[in-house]
Amino acid sequence: MSNLLQQLKQRTNQISLLQTEFSEMTQYATELQMYVGLGEIEETASQAANYIEDLISEDNFDEKNLDVTISSAINSILQEVKSFGDVNIKTRQSTLRLKAGRKYQAQYVVHTVPGIEEIKSYMLRILSIPKDMRDNNIYACRILPDGKYLILNKQLDQGHLLLFSNNGLFIRKVVTFTGYPYDACFFRNNTAAVTLGSEYQTALMDIQKNKITKKLNFLNSVLQ
Structure with a gap:
């Protein structure tokens, strides 16, 4: 016993x-x-x-x-x-009764990921980009935890981080910056990160306050 x-x-x-x-x-x-x-x-x-x-x-x-x-x-x-x-x-x-799972x-x-032949594509959302911003290059699109959208684009010699609503309507420019943008991601606590390839930097941006809070510098050899 x-x-x-x-x-x-x-x-x-x-x-x-x-x-x-x-x-x-x-x-x-x-x-x-x-x-x-x-x-x-x-x-x-x-x-x-x-x-x-x-x-x-x-x-x-x-x-x-x-x-x-x-x-x-x-x-x-x-x-x-x-x-x-x-x-x-x-x-x-x-008198013991086992309740096993x-x-x-x-x-x-966790949902099983379907095979490629089982995936059915359909239109989820269309983002309405303002007319004065349509002549640009889009480098990244990210969906935020609250359902809003972030678009990273480059227009002439400037880059922009654009915020769209859940319905795809344009809200505002979050940040305008110089440098060649490469990619963007949502970090945490309303913070997004954008890599600036030509400046060998990663910029951290506050989405609510519309400003760059910090820049991280990298050596050229690291990015190459």
Whole structure:
């Protein structure tokens, strides 16, 4: 019984660790990391569930009571009494009910990526670019967490970071800058990053305040 309790304690600690990892993963992991991590968690959880099921099937949780019937001849122990009584083991079905999760449940948490032949394309949104900005080159388009759109373009000798609404309507120019823009991405906390290839810099921009907050310089050899 002590060995069984020790094994169950180890399994409990293992499940608690999985719960902590799952909580951290849902906050910080990417979808790909979640898919891989959930697969590993599912495998470990399935092993734990199988272990409990095996214990139940082997009657490890059944309650066992020992009843001892004392022989009436105990007072005649000196008269060749061969037994003090009989020991019978009475087994009663366990009241424990295991509620195990579905096998391979991780695959239902993250949607399976369809094959190329299953992907159906359709028009999602059209961005309405102002007439005075249509003669330009678009280098990047990014969708923000709130559904708005960022467009990085270059017009003549200037680059622009443009903000559009969820419906595709132009809102404003976020930042105008010089230099050859290469790409853009959304960083965090209303901050976007734009690489300026000709200046060997990455500019961090506050989308709400419409200004460049910081520039990171890189050596020419690093970019080459």
